[in-house]
Amino acid sequence: DLGLKESVLELDGLRTDPRRGSSLLRIRLTALYKISSDKSGLHVASEHLLDKTPEDVRRITEVLIEGHMRGIVAMRTAEDVDVRRNEVEKIFMTQATGDLLNIGIEIVTLRIIDVHIKGGS
Numbered sequence: 857d858l859g860l861k862e863s864v865l866e867l868d869g870l871r872t873d874p875r876r877g878s879s880l881l882r883i884r885l886t887a888l889y890k891i892s893s894d895k896s897g898l899h900v901a902s903e904h905l906l907d908k909t910p911e912d913v914r915r916i917t918e919v920l921i922e923g924h925m926r927g928i929v930a931m932r933t934a935e936d937v938d939v940r941r942n943e944v945e946k947i948f949m950t951q952a953t954g955d956l957l958n959i960g961i962e963i964v965t966l967r968i969i970d971v972h973i974k975g976g977s
Contacts, residue, residue: 858891860964863914867922870929872937879934880974883925888964889917892957901960917961924952938971 863886870881891901891913905913928947929937937944945966956963 858893860888860890861910861914863887863889863918863921864969865918865921867925870926872929872934873931876933881929881934881937882970882972882974883929883937883968884970884972885921885925885966885968887917887921887966889956890962890964892960892962897957897960897962900958904959905961913961916959917956917963920952920956920959920961921948921963921966924948924955927951934971934973938973941968941971944968 864884865887866882866884868882870883872879872881891905892898905916908916925948928944928951932940932944945968948966949963952963
């Protein structure tokens with residue numbers, strides 16, 4: 857299925873930059889994704905995803921999204937993540953696009969819905 861899919865993720869326990877007062881965050885976000893549809897993207901997708909179920913593709917996509925968000929959040933303060941959500945989304949799109957295209961998945965949009973600061977250590 858090459859159609860657009862939506863995934864709503866709640867990422868818990870994301871740790872912010874320890875050099876600037878580490879905090880734990882819970883981030884709720886939504887991502888629209890699809891199997892790459894251009895010729896080279898379809899070739900890559902067929903190599904990596906042909907034997908996968910739609911549920912497998914969703915899980916793979918979510919794992920990659922979570923990994924990139926953890927990396928981005930780890931370099932920022934909690935307040936920065938909360939106040940500059942658009943900037944975090946743009947950084948994500950820049951950093952994650954290549955990794956996802958390498959397996960044949962395109963993220964069309966990613967939006968941070970909510971940031972909850974849980975405290976620090």
